[in-house]
């Protein structure tokens with residue numbers, strides 16, 4: 001398996017534990033990690049169907065789920081779907097586990113590391129929907145190469161997505177929004193669903209809010225909700 005230093009432009013995070021877990025959360029984390037976390041074998045394709053107890057109807061992927069509110073809400077609303085979430089921070093994954101326990105959700109498997117390591121091992125055309133919600137904007141120009149929405153990462157994502165699959169990206173950062181649109185519009189693999197401004201000004205009803213969206217709203221910043229489709233091959 002590649003390590004983080006081998007991924008172009010990245011050293012994503014130095015520390016992955018920002019603060020110690022509370023006792024109850026730590027106990028839940030220790031119980032859920034062996035059952036629900038994804039580990040990768042060297043250079044082998046990941047067999048998604050083996051991750052779940054029953055073969056799901058579809059697989060949906062969330063990159064950078066934070067504390068997992070959106071992922072758990074989606075998983076609860078769609079028990080027939082197998083959800084795969086990526087988040088390198090222990091505190092984020094612990095937040096996800098707490099929400100999974102509270103909502104009695106079991107159709108999520110999580111990868112506690114850089115999403116790009118996992119994506120490289122997912123076979124082509126298996127993912128029916130992907131979410132990148134409020135990705136870190138890395139506002140300084142010299143850090144733009146760390147942005148998760150990049151031509152290289154979009155190429156990998158387009159390989160994973162089924163024809164017509166949805167890619168949803170939300171952001172409250174004006175400059176990153178323009179960057180995201182530019183990268184997606186120049187990609188031959190994606191079409192933007194943009195027939196009406198409501199498509200990007202209003203959060204769709206089946207798009208649960210996230211912590212970072214609420215943080216932005218609390219300080220008066222509006223967000224943009226973009227939905228793209230994988231162009232059929």
Ligand SMILES: C[S@@+](CC[C@H](N)C(=O)[O-])C[C@H]1O[C@@H](n2cnc3c(N)ncnc32)[C@H](O)[C@@H]1O
Pocket residue numbers: 012063064065066067086087088089092113114115116132133134135136148210211212213
């Ligand atoms: C600004 S937060 C947004 C969290 C959540 N999606 C929300 O909207 O509340 C961005 C998240 O992406 C995660 N992240 C950044 N780079 C990542 C990567 N390469 N793979 C997986 N997660 C990543 C960060 O750890 C962080 O939790």
